[in-house]
Amino acid sequence: MPLGQRPGEKSESRYCGVETSFSDDVPNVLRHNLTNAFDFVLMPLTDPVYRPSEMKESQNGPGVPPFAGSDLVLSPAQWNSHVVGKISSWIDLDSDDEVVRRDSETTLGQELAWAAHLSLQACLLPTPKGLSCANYARCVNQILQGFHNMQLWLRVPIGFESEESEDNPEKNDTFLRQDAVYRKQSGDPWEWWNTFRLLCEHHSQLSIALDILSSLPSPNSVGRWTGEPVRAAIVHTNAFLTNAHGYPCLSKRHQKLLTSFFNYSVQIVISGEGLLHTTAQSSEKPLERNDCVVGEDGQIRKHPLKPYLDYIGYLYQRIEPLSEQERFELGYRDFLQAPLQPLMDNLEAQTYETFEKDTMKYVQYQKAVHAALLDRVPEEEASTTTTVLMVVGAGRGPLVRCSLQAARETGRKLRVYAVEKNPNAVVTLNSLIRLEGWQDIVTVVSGDMRQWAAPEKADILVSELLGSFGDNELSPECLDGAQRFLKDDGISIPSSYTSFIQPITASKLHNDVKSHKDIAHFETAYVVKLHSVARLAPSQPVFTFTHPNFSPKRDNRRYKKLLFELPEDTGSVLVHGFAGYFDSTLYKDIHLGIEPSTATPDMFSWFAIFFPLRKPIYISAGSVLEVQFWRCTGATKVWYEWSVTAPSVSPIHNCGGRSYWVGL
Structure with a gap:
């Protein structure tokens, strides 16, 4: 039994x-x-x-075991x-x-x-x-x-x-x-x-x-x-x-x-x-x-x-x-999923539903808006000053809801613009506004934040465009396009975010990618709830983005070389790829992230991202692993390239974005 x-x-x-x-x-x-x-x-x-x-021969051949x-x-x-x-x-x-x-x-x-x-x-x-x-x-x-x-x-x-x-x-x-x-x-x-x-x-x-x-x-x-x-x-x-x-x-x-x-x-x-x-x-x-x-x-x-x-x-x-979160994640463990294409594709209701169940994420956002409102409007001006807050990428309205809740907590007056490009989500968003009686406070804008001509500038710009690797759902490009309607002294929530990578042994994931029998799948980054993996060294930061970015020469291309030292008592290992995470600062000391050492507890909106290697890399005991990572941009797409250069050399994966890219 x-x-x-x-x-x-x-x-x-x-x-x-x-x-x-x-x-x-x-x-x-x-x-x-x-x-x-x-x-x-x-x-x-x-x-x-x-x-x-030792078995005797019979008429039918060797003896039966x-x-x-x-x-x-x-x-x-x-x-x-x-x-x-x-x-x-x-x-x-x-x-x-x-x-x-x-x-x-x-x-x-x-x-x-x-x-x-x-x-x-x-x-x-x-x-x-x-x-x-x-x-x-x-x-x-x-x-x-x-x-x-x-x-x-x-x-x-x-x-x-x-x-x-x-x-x-x-x-x-x-x-x-x-x-x-x-x-x-x-x-x-x-x-x-x-x-x-x-x-x-x-x-x-x-x-x-x-x-x-x-x-x-x-x-x-x-x-x-x-x-x-x-x-x-x-x-x-x-x-x-x-x-x-x-x-x-x-x-x-x-x-x-x-x-x-x-x-x-x-x-x-x-x-x-x-x-x-x-x-x-x-x-x-x-x-x-x-x-x-x-x-x-x-x-x-x-x-x-x-x-x-x-x-x-x-x-x-x-x-x-098992906790409620662990039971929710059971079916996703070590299951490879293609990352979202938020600009190219309109999200489905089920995807919104999953995100909206993550209470902890919106608790952190509400704290950030709460702190920003207190800093933005002194107590003596609370009854006379109206703060303009724009939610860009409003979805079905969870950030609108927590922003208004933060305004009630602080006693600040708020005027909200909810900008959303998905026409299906806009239907639900408009219904929410009528249901809650927010018509005098919230204006729904159906369109792409990068093309919208705002009637006024915002004091606070709020977005939830972060992907598992931070910038992999094009938050930098979207917020660069939206910040033109943010005041010079305006606040962006989040204010910055950093991606991280970590070498891992992941035999199951490698075999799952290998089963497709082509190079393209080995050059694709996957969202996955990592479970049966060995994390071989502490994660290290890769790319950082800060908002607002008023630099006249904004460039979202990035390159980073990283050296990972594996503990000598680990022994030799096989690296099947890299786990990717992010950590973000929403506002001041209020953060949100999935990087293991600083991960926000009880949050399940994001799983890690997995960058596979076409051929696993053998690392002998006490050796150093040298990794190169690039974030590349073009007129219509953004993509990553990655390679191992020590102790042995791998091909550069996804050269020119030939297998995996995110569409602009």
Whole structure:
């Protein structure tokens, strides 16, 4: 049964599996583990003693491998829902021994063919022998070309901290030997994975099962895996500590790791030997029926891994429920969307509806107008002075509403012009004015702010033209055109905004872009709710715009070179692209933005923007990443170009705006 259920959350991390050894009696193995509340078993598909070269030839060819019964021992639904296949761990497709290598190739093909025949959802591949895995990857890649649904999980350890870890001083000799074997397989386990997936051309059906050992690497090193396609975490019982009552528990670092996995739909698998209570009398509490099995001698036996499962369930149920904002964003996580073209296209009602639900955004705008009105009109002039406020890009009226509310709060008199180019939104805007009785205060103007001839100049100019990257919805061009009807000492809200970029590992996003099989999609910037990504370095500012800008030589073209230093303890990484954000100053100290370190809380109007790289860039530990970014303008469009120039050189993406641009 699932570990728990959080409102609005249906990720696969609710399900916990158990790693089992080979058995001829698959139905009994499955019944035993499902009865004890595990959701699936991770089990070998063939007898571990099987070697193709040792099988006798028959009239029909080589002998049949010793599969665990036929496909009829379980129903198709049971195979599909409750069994993950485990490829024989002895295989070594890069062995110097030709017999071993050929046996390994044959067995891999046979077992994966059998798994596909059973319609298993996934199969676990053995850990590669370090970086020497070319033939192993070649064989897997060949097989992947014929797969349609089944995922292959490559088993790799999450990494190592040191020879002497303080996480768990109670490791037994068996676990120490296993740990030592991993260490001898030269280098960083992430490098093993990276080599393997590069050889397999970033295949979307190749993912990762991480072995969670008693020692963990640095938080920066662990963080790399967030952007990789991790599907399972195999937690060894030796990674657990024992509490004062004799029950298993985990160190705080391990708890934090598993909690993060739950948020990324990673399934937990428990592996190893566990606590064994041979009789009901040896347990401190009465055993429930589902906790137990009856042995051949009639004794009641508790499942040795049930206490570990209970602890994993406890961790899962401790997770904070999803907030309203998180539930809203669930369907958008890692989903690529084309950015809006606000000048070329008229927004639909659903888009306005989504924006208008973002209460926090309008709270900040109302604060800004409130402060500007107080500064603009002294208290002694409040009853005699009328402030002219123009909302440019008024949409369906949310900024008009919060501006009038700010006027009521401050006791200032206001005359409002609401300028909107979308004729459909103007219909709703006019209806709002009549409904609220604002006819004497608000004048609706249907037209483009850049061409409108205003009857008077404004004291305050208010707009919400910002995009995910700040200037990517052409706020600079629009406000430059509108500021001609702003007084020389007038106030622009926002007064400035800055874009930011950050290198990220984003395997899923890269594969989604790659699926289009063309360069154009790799040269397009996407709006996306980033989730399964690893942020590799703090974001840095790129382009800044200030309003009003009365310079006689206004130029909205920009160029910036940035250097990102990755923390040395992160290890090597693969950069799939760049996350883009913005931060804006609405007025004085009132700001609005999505840059992670200063993001406005509880605001969901903007997701980040993603600039992909046609070919991911490998960055070795402690290296510097050099990035070039351009904002280019033409007579009818604005576009971005970007390139990596160190440690290796990428092509300049979107040269001349050939693939992605915003129309003027």
